[in-house]
Amino acid sequence: MAKGKLEIKKMATAGSVESNDILIMISQGEGDIEIELESVVEKQFGEDIKNVIRETLIEEGITDAKVIAKDKGALDFTIKARVRACVQRGVEA
Amino acid sequence: MNYLNNIDVRTVKVLEQSEFPSKSQPKNKLIENAEELIRGLGLKDNAVVSFHHHLRNGDKVLNTIMKEIQRTGVKGLTLVASSLFPVHAEIIPLLQDGTIENIVTSYISGDLAKAISYGELKGNIIMQTHGGRARSILNGEIEIDVAFIASPSADKYGNISGVNGPNSCGTLGYVIADSIKAKTVVSVTDCLVDYPNYPADITEDYVDYVLLIDSIGRKEGIVSGTTKVTKDPIGLKIAKDTLKVMEATGLLKDGLSYQSGAGGISLAVTAFLRDYMIENNIKGSFASGGITGYLTNMLEEGLFSSLFDVQCFDLEAIESLKRNPNHIRMSASQYGNSEVSAVVDNLDIVILGATEIDTNFNVNVTTGADGVLMGGSGGHADTAAGSKVSIIVSKLFSSRIPLIKDRVDVITTPGTTVDVLVTERGICVNPLRTDLIEAFKKAKLDIIDIKDLKAYSESIMGKPEPIEKTDRIIGLSQYRDGRIIDYIYQVKK
Structure with a gap:
């Protein structure tokens, strides 16, 4: 369920670089969603992880953001949770 | 041909007095x-x-x-x-x-x-x-x-x-x-x-x-980075379940012989085994392999009558080696040479790790998830072959790196010698071991088919993209008897 369009107002982070977690850093974009991913499983799941981040952002109503993600093998539900937390922190003025 | 090559001894030249040797000297090395x-x-x-x-x-x-x-x-x-x-x-x-x-x-x-x-x-x-x-x-x-x-x-x-x-x-x-x-x-x-x-x-x-x-x-x-019992609750659950598996094999009795790796979960299994042996008053025969302080304590507590040590993993092991005559030095040949009598052939249970295992129970500890060399058999294939029951302990979910595959990247240890897999989400038994399947059913242990566990794992973490390799073979995985069980390929950068 897409929320109304939201805007990232400040840089925010969520998550960690512990095993099985992911660190998400979000900031204002340049008109669209840009994702920079560094992952221990980049070769195996790199595209999957980027897709989950993108879809979660859209679900949260974000269409303009720059995301830097450092992944240590997080599963999809962890990635979603970290992206959501990060968006909530980033949209607060 | 005998030593003298059937020569006529009367023709042999005997040293003259002048040719007699001087006293020998220490060699200068x-x-x-x-x-x-x-x-x-x-x-x-x-x-x-x-x-x-x-x-x-x-x-x-x-x-x-x-x-x-x-x-x-x-x-x-x-x-x-x-x-x-x-x-x-x-x-x-x-x-x-x-x-x-x-x-x-x-x-x-x-x-x-x-x-x-x-x-x-x-x-x-x-x-x-x-x-x-x-x-x-x-x-x-x-x-x-x-x-x-x-x-x-x-x-x-x-x-x-x-x-x-x-x-x-x-x-x-x-x-x-x-x-x-x-x-x-x-x-x-x-x-x-x-x-x-x-x-x-x-x-x-x-x-x-x-x-x-x-x-x-x-x-x-010298001290390996992994020689501590895990504190991770998932690792401890796997270790507890492994103890149940060992109990169900019927091998936890007087005369037990045991080996485990020095990984965190393996050491936790050893710690739980110690408690079990004390509680049930079991006196084991020997423990073998790379030796840690956990095993030397068990030796000194009388839980094992001896240790066969091919390599000391920590300082406690070195001290014990000096102190205890029943802490025995073991050569790699005595440990696992398939052409002679070797200690592994008398092992009851071995606890081993795996980077990957496939649905035929083949294990890879040679390359990582990216196909790059990052390990090797060590004694893995030797002990899996020699032991009555070889048990692989591993997390199913660890940093999104898939444990169970259709075919491991490089076969280190052939599945024909791997008996049980214990993960936090289920225990799998090699179908070749009908005796163990029977014993585990009697012990009311839940067993899951390795193919089903693989499907469950993929439903949560997804199916990984295959590793990109070149056609160039850079090496061979050699089984303990000298035969080759797999190729190792160059990986694309």
Whole structure:
């Protein structure tokens, strides 16, 4: 369920670089969603992880953001949770 | 043909009084300059040189000696090292300039392993087992020209002891075969002691030269990073379930023989086993392998009557080796050589790890999820083959790296010798072991088909993209008996 369009107002982070977690850093974009991913499983799941981040952002109503993600093998539900937390922190003025 | 070759003894020349021998003198073996020694050895192109890994990631001997050899300009060497660690990345330039052409080892990790996976080695890498290495040296399959033995202490005639000296590492089990068979044996030490050095792991009659250098290594690097019981609740759950599996095999009784790796979950299994043995008053026969303080405590508590030690994993093990006569030094051949009577053949249970396991129970501990070399059998395939029950303990979900595959990247240990897999999400039994399936049912243990566990895992973490490999074979995974069980391919950068 897409929320109304939201805007990232400040840089925010969520998550960690512990095993099985992911660190998400979000900031204002340049008109669209840009994702920079560094992952221990980049070769195996790199595209999957980027897709989950993108879809979660859209679900949260974000269409303009720059995301830097450092992944240590997080599963999809962890990635979603970290992206959501990060968006909530980033949209607060 | 007999010793005298059937000659007529009356024709044999007898020494004249003038030819009688003088008194014999101690041999002069001590050399204090590495360059002088290496020049003197006169190594030729394509020579075979060997090293052991008891100093693990604290070893300085291999780098020091190989760089000295590089300066002589010989090319095409085969490096026979029992294991190679991140510290050995210093020899990558020797791959590139052709000094080292082939590598034979039982374990390799760090940047050197990566360089080989990306194609830097001109020849091939042969990945052996610990037992297979000893077998291939003792039976002449590999002929070593010079064995360089990192020696925590030596006297000037070459009595080498692993328990004396500032860099004591305990037993020297992996280098016994080299010391027996190499054409030239060099003890490399930073601790020269008075004659005689005792207890000697390798005695002077096997040693040709003693090279004194400033430092053979750093003692802190000897202790493996993983020799602590895990505190992770998932690891502890796996260990608890493994104890239930062991109990269900019916082997947890007097006379038990046991081996586990030094990984966190394996050590937790050992800790739970100790409690179980005390509670049920079980007196085991022996524990074997790389030895940790957990096992030496169990020895001193009388839970095992002896320990067979091929390598001390921590300082407690080294102290115990000095103190306890039933803490027994074991060579790699006695450990796992498939051509002789070996300790692994009398093992009841072995606990092992896995990077990957496939639906045929083949295990990979040689390459990582990215296909790059990052390990090797060590004693994995030896103990899996010898034990009555081999148990793989591993997390199903660990940093999104899939454990169960249709086919492992490189087969280290054949599935025909792997019996049980214990994960946090279920226990799988090799269908070949109908006896165990029966026993586990009786014990009311839940068993899941390995294919179902794989499907469950993929439903949560997704199906990984296959690893990109080139067509170039860079090496072979050699089974303990010398046969080849898999190819190792170069990985795309």
